[in-house]
Amino acid sequence: MKVTKTSLDGVLILEPPVFGDERGWFTESFNHQKFADAVGREVVFVQDNHSCSARGVLRGIHFQTGEAAQGKLVRVTAGEIYDIAVDLRKSSPTFGQWTGVVLSAGNKKQLWVPAGFGHAFLVTSEAAEVQYKVDAYWSPDHERSLRWDDAEVGVIWPEAGEFQLSGKDAEAPTLDDLKQAGDLFD
């Protein structure tokens, strides 16, 4: 499996091999041992998520606080997204910085976003199905959003027509608000 480091320590792009033949193709979209080798530790995933969105839908920037913090292994099985992670660890040398990668059904790349990072994606194809494994259960009380256009973070989003956000995401606080509220990571 090809493993590519990003500018954020711990955030990885994974590319499991794809075996094509006259019938089509085959890939191990997840292998516990190979994933552990890639990230350097055992990760126990407890929930698989699957969402479908139209072009211009932007979900995020999301994370769960405290003991509910989630690591996410993200892939796309239909269409294309621009997937990003933001470092929310206050003591990190890259605090507030972001990294992004195109994930698509075609390129079969995966993004590993560990706990301590915010995660979001923008759909850049007509529609996209996103599937991701998480290593902690959904906890509505611990859910937080960071503004998708926070000036301090400065994510550069690709063109995708008019962006469509949930009400919660449209009113999300800034990085500074979240810091003042004690919602970020040490």
Ligand SMILES: Cc1cn([C@H]2C[C@H](O)[C@@H](COP(=O)(O)OP(=O)(O)O[C@H]3O[C@@H](C)C(=O)[C@@H](O)[C@H]3O)O2)c(=O)[nH]c1=O
């Ligand atoms: C996240 C989540 C939502 N839900 C429900 C709550 C709600 O009725 C509906 C839609 O929830 P949301 O609007 O929060 O869905 P969404 O905006 O897609 O939230 C997701 O965004 C991406 C970027 C992430 O990183 C995920 O961790 C998650 O936060 O699904 C669950 O039942 N389980 C879950 O794990």
